[in-house]
Amino acid sequence: MTTTGPRVRIAPSPTGEPHVGTAYIALFNYLFAKKHGGTFILRIEDTDATRSTLEFEQKVLDALKWTGLSWSEGPDVGGPYGPYRQSDRKAMYQPYGQELLDKGHAFRCFCTPERLEQMREAQRAAGKPPKYDGLCLNLKAEEVTSRMAAGEATVIRMKIPTEGNCEFHDGVYGDVSIPWDSVDMQVLIKADGMPTYHMANVIDDHLMKITHVARGEEWLASVPKHILLYRYFGWEQPVFMHLSLMRNADKSKLSKRKNPTSISYYSALGYLPEALMNFLGLFFVQIPEGEEMLTMDELTEKFDPDNLSKAGAIFDIQKLDWLNGRWIREKLSPEDFIARTLEWASENSRLTEGLKLSQSRISKLGELPGLAGFLLSNDVGLTPASFAGLKTSPAETLEILQTVQADLEKMIEWNVESIDAELRAISDKLGKKLRVVTPPLFVAVSGSSRSLPLFDSMALLGRSVVRQRLKIAATVVASMVGSGT
Ligand code: GLU
Numbered sequence: 001m002t003t004t005g006p007r008v009r010i011a012p013s014p015t016g017e018p019h020v021g022t023a024y025i026a027l028f029n030y031l032f033a034k035k036h037g038g039t040f041i042l043r044i045e046d047t048d049a050t051r052s053t054l055e056f057e058q059k060v061l062d063a064l065k066w067t068g069l070s071w072s073e074g075p076d077v078g079g080p081y082g083p084y085r086q087s088d089r090k091a092m093y094q095p096y097g098q099e100l101l102d103k104g105h106a107f108r109c110f111c112t113p114e115r116l117e118q119m120r121e122a123q124r125a126a127g128k129p130p131k132y133d134g135l136c137l138n139l140k141a142e143e144v145t146s147r148m149a150a151g152e153a154t155v156i157r158m159k160i161p162t163e164g165n166c167e168f169h170d171g172v173y174g175d176v177s178i179p180w181d182s183v184d185m186q187v188l189i190k191a192d193g194m195p196t197y198h199m200a201n202v203i204d205d206h207l208m209k210i211t212h213v214a215r216g217e218e219w220l221a222s223v224p225k226h227i228l229l230y231r232y233f234g235w236e237q238p239v240f241m242h243l244s245l246m247r248n249a250d251k252s253k254l255s256k257r258k259n260p261t262s263i264s265y266y267s268a269l270g271y272l273p274e275a276l277m278n279f280l281g282l283f284f285v286q287i288p289e290g291e292e293m294l295t296m297d298e299l300t301e302k303f304d305p306d307n308l309s310k311a312g313a314i315f316d317i318q319k320l321d322w323l324n325g326r327w328i329r330e331k332l333s334p335e336d337f338i339a340r341t342l343e344w345a346s347e348n349s350r351l352t353e354g355l356k357l358s359q360s361r362i363s364k365l366g367e368l369p370g371l372a373g374f375l376l377s378n379d380v381g382l383t384p385a386s387f388a389g390l391k392t393s394p395a396e397t398l399e400i401l402q403t404v405q406a407d408l409e410k411m412i413e414w415n416v417e418s419i420d421a422e423l424r425a426i427s428d429k430l431g432k433k434l435r436v437v438t439p440p441l442f443v444a445v446s447g448s449s450r451s452l453p454l455f456d457s458m459a460l461l462g463r464s465v466v467r468q469r470l471k472i473a474a475t476v477v478a479s480m481v482g483s484g485t
Contacts (some may be wrong), residue, residue: 005038005210010064010071012200013045013481014056017262017464018063019252021216024280024313026102028214028243031284031303041208042074044085047200049192052087055411063263068296073208081208086200090193091202096203097156097189097234099305100186105232106188109136109157116139132157132185156189158228166224171212171241172308173220183224198222202229205238214241217310241305247312254315256467265464269378270344274331275324283313293326350375350460357452372452375460380447380469382476389449390439394480401477403430404441414463419455444473 010026012018033040035190042064046052073079100106109132111119120130138161148154150159170176188199195203205213220242230237246254254261266276272481274295280294281299286307294302332340345351354372362371374380390397403426407465411422423441428435438454445457445466 005036006033007039007041007209008212008214008429009041009043009205009208009210011043011045011204012217013048013051014053014058014060015048016056017050017264018056018060018418019261020263020266020276020280020315021261022102023064023069023263023276024246025069026069026216027277027280028068028073028132028241028284028305031300032212032214032305034300035303035305038211039073040069040071041079041210042071042076042084043204043208044075045193045197045201046085046087047197048198049087049194055413057085057443059264063267066263066267066273067277071275076439078207082303086195086204089200089350090195092207093189093195093200093203094193096197096199100158100232101156104157105233106158107137108110108139108148108154109187110139110147110154111135111150112153124239129182134185137185153191155187155191157187158225160185160228168223168227168240170223171214171221171239171305172217172244172310173242176220176223178221178224180224183228186225188229198225199229202226202233206230206233206235208272210238211356212239212241214243214305214446217245218244221268241308243308244310244312246315249314249316251312251314251353256464259315260464262464264462265468267344267347268462268465270341271320271324272327272332272340275327276320278327279320280324284308292323293330300477321454322455345376348460348462353456353460354452357456361452371450374446374448374451375457379447379472380446382444382469382473385481386447387440387473387477387480392436392440394477398477398481400426400430400432400437400440400475401444401474403465403472404437405474408463408466408470411463414459416455416459419458440473441470445469446453 008029010022010029012022030040032038044057044060046057049196057075061074064071071077073081073084075082075084078084087283096105099321100109111132115135116132119133123130136157160183163180165177165179166183167175167177186198187196189195204210207414223240227237242342247391248254248258252258256262260266263276277296278292278294278299279302281294281296284304285299285302286293286304287294344428354375355368358368358372362368387394387397392400404423409424423437424434427437430437439449441458442449442451442454445454445461446452451457461469
């Protein structure tokens, strides 16, 4: 079905676990489309081939589906302007790079990564912001041809006006003015022929007929590059809306070091997607106190994109907990509650897999909650006493917990084999035997030294829950180091 209303999109990069910030921006776009009879589109921005994986892409799709949002066009559902995954569109971008070269809006650059690093180093030393210095800006056509013929690696960079300001209107920030001399001569096409985010994003928004670009405020500074590309191509630019980032209560940027940020963490702990969306949706509505509980339809009705705050959306977990509790108690019928609980317990097969792992370890079924309950519980109740029986000292335990915590972020895959391999590598790195490294982890993830096999348990719990438990464990153990227990 084609609609004439606005076309908006969420454009996640599949480079990590799906973040609540993605759900927040997606919700805004979804409500915007719903409110105005428009179309909500999902596009996968995977131009960064070194960091994007299909596994993360699947996780993004699953997490967004879990939130209850749905899109009319996307890599999984197709649509008239596909493909909706940028790596599948690689060939489509090439002519546009050439067009900019032909029109004199872009130039070929042969600077090597080493030269660029030296240049940045010198700029840093001189206290200047790093920016391309224009060495290749005025190369003669013959030199470009001969260097390319000789097989030198080359990228395409955009030209930037040398004076004046880029003036534009943002739906949240109002009139914005950014001096052109603060804008870098952005690489548009990389040496391997892949476009950069900026190039692909603008071309796709144009080809997919996107009318409104609503995204996080971290992209506000990129708007001049995007506007320039629209001008160079002679295309109409969309309306821009840069939403304030979600922040921790202390106003710092929401990051997984302070608060869990993965959507999967909230689903694993038993937050209802309706409650999470209700919580996020409150940043986009003006409502009197006492009327916070809103369904998606009510959010759509009250949605007010013209009255957004720049102050930052505080991710207040207590408020989320309060709303979630109300959703559980007030919105679910007893039948729904039972069905939803069973569905939640089965997430990631943790119920069946947990039972399989438990069978050989119990003599009565009643031992199951004590043995495997940690796979479902919110909090495993760690205290200094939980770690008191370990052979490692608190300082050694802390080192193990912190090393594992840092290294698990670098793992690309999260499954029994990859966890096994990573923990062996960490043991080598620490110069300890694997059987010395695992006991503190057992306690951290399960709350007990007698539990289910560690690698399987970590795989079933998921990276975001393990991350949070290691963080809590490290805090508890650090207090023991401090107090000399
Ligand atoms: N791929 C970008 C991101 O993940 C999208 C930014 C935009 O919406 O333009 O944040």
